[in-house]
Amino acid sequence: MSEGQIAFGSVDNVExxxxxxxxxxxxxxxxxxxxxxxxxxxxxxxxTGDLGLLRGASLQHERELAPRAEAWRPWRAYxxxxxxxxxxxxxxxxxxxxxxxxAGI
Numbered sequence: 001m002s003e004g005q006i007a008f009g010s011v012d013n014v015e016x017x018x019x020x021x022x023x024x025x026x027x028x029x030x031x032x033x034x035x036x037x038x039x040x041x042x043x044x045x046x047x048t049g050d051l052g053l054l055r056g057a058s059l060q061h062e063r064e065l066a067p068r069a070e071a072w073r074p075w076r077a078y079x080x081x082x083x084x085x086x087x088x089x090x091x092x093x094x095x096x097x098x099x100x101x102x103a104g105i
Contacts, residue, residue, distance in 0.1 A: 014042045037077045046076035056083030 006024075011017045017040070018032040030047040037045035046069050047053065048062040059065050072079040 008039050011040055014040055014045075037080065043077050044074040046072075046080055050080070053080055053083045056086045 006021065014036050018036055021027045021032045021035060022029065030049050033045045033047035034050075036042040037047075048066045048069060054060065054062065054065055057065055057068065059068075069076050069079065
């Protein structure tokens with residue numbers, strides 16, 4: 001990016017690009033998938049180890065989520081957005097219920 005090591009403008013093969021990204025220090029599978037999803041608009045990107053995705057799918061480990069997500073190909077990024085949205089809504093409901101309980105409402 002700032003040193004010219006990463007250029008998002010001319011990515012032809014997203015999988016090869018992710019492999020190059022993971023060679024950089026501090027960039028792992030999750031980050032590469034997230035970048036593919038957000039910066040490259042890759043509809044099949046899916047960071048299986050994401051805690052929000054696991055919670056949204058009511059699962060404990062990515063080894064449970066990965067096989068389930070195979071059925072969502074080639075649109076797994078959309079499934080991720082759906083799962084994240086559900087997690088966010090559940091967190092808001094949980095906070096609201098807790099506040100009601102504490103406040104005696």
